[in-house]
Each structure stands twice: as structure tokens, then as C-alpha cells.
Amino acid sequence: MKRVFGDRKTILILLAPTLVIYVLLKLVPVAWSLGLSFFEGNTLRGFEFVGFSNFTKFFTDPAAIQSLWVSIIFAVLATVGQVVLGYLLALLYVFVLRNGSAFVRTAVFFPMVLPTVAVALLFRNLVSVGSNQGPINAIINFFGGQSVEFLASTIGTMVVALVMTYWSSMGFYAVLLYTGLLDIPDEIIESARLDGASGVRLVRHIVIPLSMPILISSIIFSFNSTLKVFDSLLALNNGGPGTSTSPLTLYMYRTAFQYAEYGYGSTIALMLTLLCLVFTLAVFRSSTRKVDA
Amino acid sequence: MITRRTRHSMLAVGIALATAGTLAACSSGAGSGSSTAGGSAATGKDPSSFTVLTANENPTLAKELDALAANQCKAENKALPLSHQTTAQADVVQKVTLLASQGSLPAHFIAGTAMVRPDGDLGKGKLVLDYKKALTDLGAWDDVLPAASSTVQSVYGQMVSLPYQYNVEGIWYNKEIFSKLGLTPPQTFDDLLADAKKVKDAGYTPFAIDGKDAWPITRLIGMYIFRNVGPDAMKDIQSGKAKLTDAAYVKAATQVQQMAKDGYFGEGFISKDAATANNDFLTGKAAMKYDGSWLLANINDKTQNKIGADSIGLMPFPAVSGGKGSIDQWAANAGAAMAMSTKSYGPKVSAWLKCITQNYGSQALQDAGVISGFKVNKAVTDIPAPTKMVQEKVAGIKQTVLWFEALMDAKSTALAQSNVSLLTTGQMSPQDYMSQLQSSVDANKQ
Numbered sequence: 001m002k003r004v005f006g007d008r009k010t011i012l013i014l015l016a017p018t019l020v021i022y023v024l025l026k027l028v029p030v031a032w033s034l035g036l037s038f039f040e041g042n043t044l045r046g047f048e049f050v051g052f053s054n055f056t057k058f059f060t061d062p063a064a065i066q067s068l069w070v071s072i073i074f075a076v077l078a079t080v081g082q083v084v085l086g087y088l089l090a091l092l093y094v095f096v097l098r099n100g101s102a103f104v105r106t107a108v109f110f111p112m113v114l115p116t117v118a119v120a121l122l123f124r125n126l127v128s129v130g131s132n133q134g135p136i137n138a139i140i141n142f143f144g145g146q147s148v149e150f151l152a153s154t155i156g157t158m159v160v161a162l163v164m165t166y167w168s169s170m171g172f173y174a175v176l177l178y179t180g181l182l183d184i185p186d187e188i189i190e191s192a193r194l195d196g197a198s199g200v201r202l203v204r205h206i207v208i209p210l211s212m213p214i215l216i217s218s219i220i221f222s223f224n225s226t227l228k229v230f231d232s233l234l235a236l237n238n239g240g241p242g243t244s245t246s247p248l249t250l251y252m253y254r255t256a257f258q259y260a261e262y263g264y265g266s267t268i269a270l271m272l273t274l275l276c277l278v279f280t281l282a283v284f285r286s287s288t289r290k291v292d293a
Numbered sequence: 294m295i296t297r298r299t300r301h302s303m304l305a306v307g308i309a310l311a312t313a314g315t316l317a318a319c320s321s322g323a324g325s326g327s328s329t330a331g332g333s334a335a336t337g338k339d340p341s342s343f344t345v346l347t348a349n350e351n352p353t354l355a356k357e358l359d360a361l362a363a364n365q366c367k368a369e370n371k372a373l374p375l376s377h378q379t380t381a382q383a384d385v386v387q388k389v390t391l392l393a394s395q396g397s398l399p400a401h402f403i404a405g406t407a408m409v410r411p412d413g414d415l416g417k418g419k420l421v422l423d424y425k426k427a428l429t430d431l432g433a434w435d436d437v438l439p440a441a442s443s444t445v446q447s448v449y450g451q452m453v454s455l456p457y458q459y460n461v462e463g464i465w466y467n468k469e470i471f472s473k474l475g476l477t478p479p480q481t482f483d484d485l486l487a488d489a490k491k492v493k494d495a496g497y498t499p500f501a502i503d504g505k506d507a508w509p510i511t512r513l514i515g516m517y518i519f520r521n522v523g524p525d526a527m528k529d530i531q532s533g534k535a536k537l538t539d540a541a542y543v544k545a546a547t548q549v550q551q552m553a554k555d556g557y558f559g560e561g562f563i564s565k566d567a568a569t570a571n572n573d574f575l576t577g578k579a580a581m582k583y584d585g586s587w588l589l590a591n592i593n594d595k596t597q598n599k600i601g602a603d604s605i606g607l608m609p610f611p612a613v614s615g616g617k618g619s620i621d622q623w624a625a626n627a628g629a630a631m632a633m634s635t636k637s638y639g640p641k642v643s644a645w646l647k648c649i650t651q652n653y654g655s656q657a658l659q660d661a662g663v664i665s666g667f668k669v670n671k672a673v674t675d676i677p678a679p680t681k682m683v684q685e686k687v688a689g690i691k692q693t694v695l696w697f698e699a700l701m702d703a704k705s706t707a708l709a710q711s712n713v714s715l716l717t718t719g720q721m722s723p724q725d726y727m728s729q730l731q732s733s734v735d736a737n738k739q
Contacts, residue, residue, distance in 0.1 A: 043394035044414045130561025131573055152563040152718045238505075241563070241714040242721065257387045259703050260414070 036266035047263065054267035063243060064268065067251040071227055071272070074161070074247060078226040081166045083218050086173025091203065093174065094181045105178070109171035116168070120235035123164045127151065154244040157237045161245065164232060173218055180214030181207065216287040223283070224276050248272050339639030343373045344399035346389075348382040348629060353590075354457050355379070357657045358649070365656065366648040373641035382629070386703070393420055398634040400642050407703055409453045409630045416451065422633040424646075425452040431643060433650045440690060441666025444627045448699055456666025457653065458628035460585040461687055462512065462696070465592075469604045470497055470580040478608040480620060482517065482548070485611050489557045492580045498559035500552075501579035503570035505563070507710035508698075509583055510549060510717060515697025516583075516610040516624060517545035523617035524694045530734065531700045537731040538724070546716060546723035553717035563714050575599060583610070585626070586664060586683045593662050593677045602678050607686060618694070623686075625693035627666050702737040705730060 005011065037054055039047040058064050089108060093101035111119065127150040128134040137147040150156035184207065192206045208215070230249040233239055239246030248268060256265025347354050355377050362370040378399055380388045386405040392398050393415060408415045415421050425442070428434040441456035448454075464485075466478065474495055479485040489499035502509050518526045522541050529535035535542070552558065559565075559579065571591050574582040577600045582588070591597050592605055612620040633646065654667030662680045664687065676684070698706040709730055715721035 042390055042414070044390045044418070124564070128561060128564060130559060130565060130569075131578065132561075132565075132569055147560065149561055149563060149718075152714065153720065237564070238711075240711055241718065242712045243708075244715070254707070258383075258707070260386060260390055 033266045033269060036263050037270050038263070040261065040263040042260040042262050044260075050263065054264050057264060058267055058271060064248075064251060064271075066243065067246050067248045068271070068275075070245055071229070071247040071249070071275070074158070074229055074233075074245075075223050075227040077158075077162055078165045078229070079219060079222040081162060082169050082173050082222045082226075083177075083215070085166055085170040086218065087177050087215070089170060089174035090177035090181050091207070093178050101178075105171070105175060107171075109175055111168040112172045114168065116231045117235040119164055119168050120232045123160055124151070124236060127156075127160055151237045152241060154241060157241065157245045161233055161236055164236070165226065165229075169222075173222065176218055176221075177211065177214060180211045183214075184210045212287065216283060220280050220283050223279055227276055227279070228272065248275075335638055335640045335643040337634070337636050337638035337642070339373060339641040340400055340637045342376045343370075343401065343642060343645050344376045344378055346378040346380060346399045346402035347631075348385065348403050349379050350382045351629070353657070353661050353663060354631075357653065357660060357663075360660060361649065361652055361656055365652040366645065369641070369644045369648045373645060375645075385629075390414065393418075396636070398636065400637045400645075401631065401633050404630045404632045405703065406448065406630060406699075409632050410450045412450075415632065416453070420635055421453045422635050422638050423452060424455065424633070427633075427638070427643065427646060428650060431647045431650075433647050436650045436654070436668045436670065438666050438668060440625070440687070440693065441627050444625050444693060444695075445666070448626065448695060449630060453632050454627060454630040455633075455649065456627040457631055457657070457663075458587065458626075459664050459666035459687065460587055460626050460628065461683065461690065461693075462583070462585045462624040462626070463607050463609045463686075464581050464583050465574065465588060466581045466606050466608060467574070467577060467579075467600060467604055468606050469600065470495075470577070471606075478606065479611045482520065482611050482613045486552070486557075489552070489581075490555070493556060497577075498573060498579040499557040499581060500559070501570040501573040501582040502558040502562045503565050503567040504558070504714060504717070505566045507713050508696075509570075510558075510713045511697045511709050512583055512624070513549050513552070513610075514545045514713075516694075517548055517613060518542055518697070519622065519624075519694045520610065520613040520618035520620070521545065521616040524622050524692060526618075527695060527697065527700050530731075537727040537734070543723050543727050546726050550716055550719065550723055554719065558717070563718060571597065586687075589662055589664075589677075589680050589683060592679045605679055607683060619692075621690075622692045622694045623690050624696055625690070626696065626699075701734060704737050705733040708733045 036047075038049060038051060040050045040054065041047040093105060097104060125132070126134045127136045127148075129137055129147045129149045133141075133147070136150075141147060148156070150160050188206065188210070189202070192202055197205060228249055229247050230253070233245055233247055234250055237245060239250045243251075249272065252265050252268040252272065255261050255268060345355070345358060358375060358377075362375040366375075380403070385403055386408065389398070389402060389404050389408065392402075398420065404415060404421070405413075407413050409421050410416050424437075425434065428437065437456065438459065441459045442452060444459070445454050445456055446452055470492065471477070474488075474491050476488050476491065479488050492499045504510060515527070518541070521544065522529075522535070526535070526542075530537055530542075537543075553562070559573070562570075565573075570579075570582065571588070573579040575591060575598045586607075592602060598605075609620050609623050612618065633642070650667060651670060654665050654669040655671035655673055657663040657665050658669055658676065658680075659671075659673045662677055664680065664683060698709050701709065712721060712726055712729060716723065716726045
């Protein structure tokens with residue numbers, strides 16, 4: 001067996017089909033998309049080389065800049081919330097509920113398996129006003145308050161979108177971080193306790209540093225997925241009111257597929273890719289420094 | 294450490310690049326569309342079936358074409374069998390662009406408004422059939438109602454759509470509520486506002502509006518503009534003769550914003566969908582609803598209409614005092630563009646075209662109560678009262694106007710509709726609304 005896998009030719013023969021498929025399905029389209037960024041037009045009109053003009057257009061396009069900010073703000077707030085709530089839940093599972101956490105873990109994880117669009121429609125109905133008054137406004141009315149039309153304002157829509165994201169994904173991050181916490185040897189916790197560390201001090205000085213690698217992975221995972229948020233904001237309020245909660249992905253979709261500007265759409269996709277890359281590298285740099293120290 | 298970092302970086306880069314990959318995968322397959330010569334005589338080549346691409350949202354059309362295939366167009370169907378393809382309305386532009394670029398457009402297909410105009414992607418490539426010439430050659434041009442053909446030509450710049458629907462738009466009102474409050478259909482916009490106030494004070498919602506779709510609100514802005522500036526108001530914007538930032542245009546946005554502020558659209562109208570708004574009107578919660586004659590399908594449905602067919606009236610958008618438009622100019626449209634491919638316009642397809650033109654009018658009216666832009670060549674019986682009322686109104690129309698976004702490009706249309714929620718909730722001023730829209734119209738002028 002060792003001899004077979006030690007042979008370079010065998011390795012190449014075994015890997016080649018997968019590699020070819022990967023290159024054809026992943027790398028070629030990516031390269032194609034990169035190339036399209038320098039063109040304008042669509043499949044019917046034909047494509048025209050426009051150099052860097054799509055990139056200049058991106059930085060002078062108020063709608064693109066607005067969408068960029070929506071993506072960044074949403075990603076930062078969603079990541080912070082998801083990871084913090086997930087971490088608190090994980091601590092709850094490990095230190096409070098201990099072996100009896102299975103039911104709570106399953107219950108909190110459950111919304112993760114629901115389709116995002118269904119969750120968005122659910123939240124839309126929860127906060128609706130008027131003839132189809134939702135339970136949130138019914139509660140507000142019960143306590144004597146005026147109905148609030150959450151989806152009529154940017155902040156309202158953003159708040160609903162974030163609560164929805166936290167609700168549906170914190171269970172996932174809780175499970176992810178929970179596995180990280182389980183890896184911390186009991187002896188270390190015990191000896192820290194014997195040394196007098198307990199409660200917040202134990203978490204701050206022992207648990208967090210030891211679970212840092214999985215925490216960093218969670219942050220990167222969360223940021224990369226929330227930066228590409230699309231379906232939830234589309235289904236919740238169609239990126240509205242106006243275009244004030246329209247993220248970069250939605251703007252890319254509309255540009256490419258509704259306005260048939262494939263070149264500019266590809267440019268927006270590229271900018272999003274770069275944003276994910278820059279952030280991921282930034283988190284890595286800061287984290288490796290911390291972990292090394 | 295470095296190895297782990299590199300591996301993780303690569304994973305992250307991979308995840309990130311997937312976004313770009315998705316887009317590229319969908320947009321690859323370049324190549325310019327084949328451009329066959331335009332014209333209408335059956336110069337194309339018949340395909341193997343008469344494939345019709347329609348929108349999922351309009352099942353009536355496919356159903357009525359099936360009925361024609363089984364009856365009046367039996368011979369045509371035998372020669373070239375009818376088959377259907379459907380797509381979501383929102384995906385029409387993308388799908389048709391792709392099909393056209395591959396040279397595989399169906400014989401008869403739905404298309405985006407801008408695509409079939411003379412300067413649009415399909416119009417420029419002469420990929421769509423000129424029905425006026427084709428139907429004149431077939432001796433069936435008289436079967437298209439002049440009002441419908443004039444509407445089609447003013448929207449698309451050429452006769453490239455079959456008028457499967459002929460819709461007039463106006464304000465549907467609840468006669469019972471009106472008579473209870475001693476109101477008559479208002480003749481001026483000021484009267485309309487005064488009536489709306491009385492309706493609101495009596496505890497009803499003055500206007501049932503589905504703000505989620507946005508267009509019912511932009512229609513009000515458009516109608517005010519047509520009444521105030523005149524029937525050519527939006528053509529003047531297109532030609533650059535006027536600007537949306539001119540006082541007369543901004544006033545329309547101001548008026549509609551004020552209507553929303555005064556609570557005339559009811560609570561929660563911004564996120565209300567069409568079904569809820571229809572329900573509000575058809576159960577007597579709202580006194581009025583601006584909508585097209587396609588609402589007849591809901592009005593004629595007894596399970597939806599709880600106030601009774603006789604209690605519903607239709608009035609035109611009222612005049613604006615001192616304005617150049619008139620209350621007699623109804624807003625009209627002829628449904629989504631239904632074009633034919635010049636490439637597959639062979640003798641058998643042209644036989645289908647002739648048969649549809651001669652029979653669709655009576656078939657759709659008899660079977661579905663749909664008023665089309667085709668002549669009704671066969672006596673139709675048992676027409677529901679509301680449909681009859683609309684028919685009579687349509688017969689008396691001398692001049693029509695389009696709708697607010699009819700001549701705008703796709704981007705400006707989307708902007709007009711997405712920003713209207715900001716306008717009506719007071720988060721955007723009427724000036725900003727109109728100036729953003731004007732900038733978009735200017736930027737997208739080719």
C-alpha cells in the first residue's frame with residue numbers, strides 16, 4: 001500500500017479526474033468572471049472591452065458604495081451577535097447544563113435547518129402591521145403602545161434582519177464552539193479552579209485563550225457567510241425601504257441579471273471576493289499574533 | 294503555524310472566490326445573437342412545435358391557447374403542435390437574453406419591455422416580428438383593436454406585442470360606502486381628497502394599497518402628473534423637454550406623500566401585498582382601490598368578492614384643477630410584451646398567428662372574462678356585470694395615457710418603485726425622489 005501511494009504517477013492518476021473537474025467547475029468560471037470585469041455588455045448585445053472603467057464606475061457609483069456599507073455593517077453586527085450568543089450558549093452547555101444539554105442544543109440548533117426564505121417570511125409576519133397585525137405589534141398594542149411598522153424604516157428592517165439571523169444561526173455557532181470547549185482538558189480547568197479562578201475570571205483567562213482557534217474559525221466562517229447575505233434580506237423586505245438594506249450581493253444580482261450588465265456585475269462580485277479575502281487575512285494576522293503570544 | 298495559516302487562508306480564499314464563480318457560471322457562454330432579417334412575410338423556418346413562453350404569473354394565457362388548440366385552431370395545432378414553456382416574470386429578461394444569444398428563442402415568447410423597443414437588444418437585432426406588417430399580409434390586422442395597437446406602439450415603439458390583455462386602469466370604488474356617506478365619484482383631485490377624508494372619518498380605509506409591490510403608488514404619482522401636465526408629460530421627460538424636478542412633476546410626489554401622511558392608504562400599507570389589499574377592498578374594509586381591469590378576475594370570483602358584483606364601480610383618476618390633462622384620458626396597457634421570433638416565423642407559425650388573432654378575443658372573454666385587445670368575433674354570452682361595465686367604459690375611451698414608468702429604462706423603473714416607500718414614509722423628500730429619478734433617467738439614456 002505504502003509503495004502504491006509512494007509512487008508519484010499513481011498519485012497523479014488517482015487525483016487527475018477530480019482535479020480536472022475541480023478546475024473546470026471552479027477555477028475556469030472564476031477566471032472567466034475575472035475576465036468579464038473588464039468587459040461590458042451581455043450575451044445578446046455582445047461584449048466590449050472597457051478596461052478598468054467598471055472599477056472606476058464601482059467607486060463612483062453611490063448605489064454600489066451604499067450596498068458595500070450595508071454588507072459590511074450587516075456582516076460585522078451579525079458576526080458579533082452570532083459568535084457572542086453562540087459562545088455564551090456553548091458556555092451554558094459545558095459549564096451549567098453539562099451532560100443534560102442535548103435537548104437544549106437540539107432545540108436551539110433547530111432553526112438552522114429551516115430555509116432562510118421561510119424564516120424571513122415568518123419574521124415578516126411576526127412584525128406586520130395593519131389588517132394582518134403580527135404578534136409583536138399585538139404585544140406592543142396590549143401594553144398601550146402604538147403599532148410600529150418595522151419594515152418601513154432602514155433601522156427597523158436591519159434590526160429584524162439581525163434578530164432573524166441570530167435566531168436562526170446562533171445554535172449552529174453554539175454547537176461549533178461547544179466542540180471547541182470540550183477539547184479543553186478537564187485537568188486544566190480543575191487546576192485553575194484550585195488556584196482560585198472561577199466564574200468570569202476562569203472564562204476570561206483560561207477558557208477563552210484555550211478556545212481561541214475555534215473562536216477565530218467561527219468569526220471567519222460567520223463573517224464570510226454574512227458578508228454574502230442575499231436571500232434573507234431579499235425575502236424580508238426586498239432590500240428596502242428604497243435600497244437602504246440592499247447588500248452588495250443583491251446589487252450584483254440586479255446588475256447582472258435584471259439589468260443585463262454582466263461586466264459590471266462581475267466587477268461587483270470581484271469586489272465582494274476581495275472584501276472577504278481582506279477581512280479573512282486581517283482576522284488571521286491578528287489572531288496568530290495573539291495565539292503565538 | 295505558517296502551514297496552518299496558509300491552509301486556512303486558502304480555504305477562506307476558496308470560499309470567497311465561490312461568489313465570483315457562481316456569477317461567472319451563470320453568465321458564461323458569450324457570443325452575439327444571430328440576426329436574421331426582420332420583416333413579416335413568412336420568411337423564417339417553422340420550428341418543430343409552436344412553443345410559447347409565458348410567465349408563471351399569467352396562467353390564463355396558456356390555458357386559453359390550449360383551448361384554442363383544442364377547438365378553433367385545431368388544424369393549426371395538428372400541423373404544428375402547441376407546447377408551453379414558463380418562467381417567472383422576474384427572470385424574463387435573463388432567460389430571453391440567454392435564449393436569443395443561443396439562437397433558440399421559442400416561436401412566441403414573453404419579453405422585457407425595453408428589449409423589444411427598436412433600440413432594445415431584440416429590437417435592434419431585428420429578432421422580433423412586426424405584427425402590423427405580418428397581420429396586414431395575413432388579412433387579419435382588422436382583428437386587433439385600434440386602441441390596443443396604439444397602446445402597444447406607444448409603449449414598445451413598434452407593433453411587437455400581441456394584445457392578449459387590454460387593461461384600463463382607474464379607481465375601483467365601493468358603491469355602498471359611497472352612497473352611505475353621500476359621495477359621488479369625484480371629478481377633481483381636491484374632491485377625491487375631500488372624499489377620502491370623509492371615508493377615513495367614517496372608519497374605513499380610503500385606499501387599499503399594496504405598497505409591497507410599489508407600482509400602485511407610483512401609478513398615483515404618474516396619474517397626477519398626466520392630469521396636471523398633460524398626456525405627453527412622460528414623453529417630454531424621455532425627450533428631455535421637461536425634467537422630473539420641474540415644479541409640476543414634484544407636486545405629484547408631494548401630493549402622494551401627503552396622502553400617505555394623512556393616513557389615506559391605511560395602516561401598514563408599505564408591507565401590504567396584493568392579496569391583502571384586494572381582500573381589504575373586496576370585503577368592504579376599504580372604499581377605493583387604484584387598479585387595472587385585471588382586478589375583474591378577483592371581482593368576478595364570488596369566494597373573494599364579499600361585497601357583491603353590483604356594489605363595485607370604476608371611475609377614472611380625477612382631473613387636477615387648472616391642469617392640462619383631462620379626466621377622460623384613461624390609463625391603459627396591453628399586458629406584458631408577447632413577441633414572435635422572426636427566425637421561426639414560417640408558414641405554420643403564421644397560420645397560428647392568424648388563428649390566435651381572429652379567435653382569442655371571444656375565447657378569452659367567454660371563458661375567463663378577460664378583455665383583450667382583439668376583436669370579439671363571436672357572440673359571447675353571460676358576461677358578468679362588472680366585465681360588461683368595463684367593456685362599456687373601454688368602448689367610450691377616446692384617448693389613453695401610459696403609466697408613470699412606461700417609457701423608463703429598467704434601472705429607473707426599479708428606482709422609482711423602490712424609493713417610493715421612502716417617499717411615502719417621509720424618509721425622502723419629494724424633491725429628492727424626483728431628482729434621483731431624473732439622474733437615473735439621464736444616466737441610462739443611450
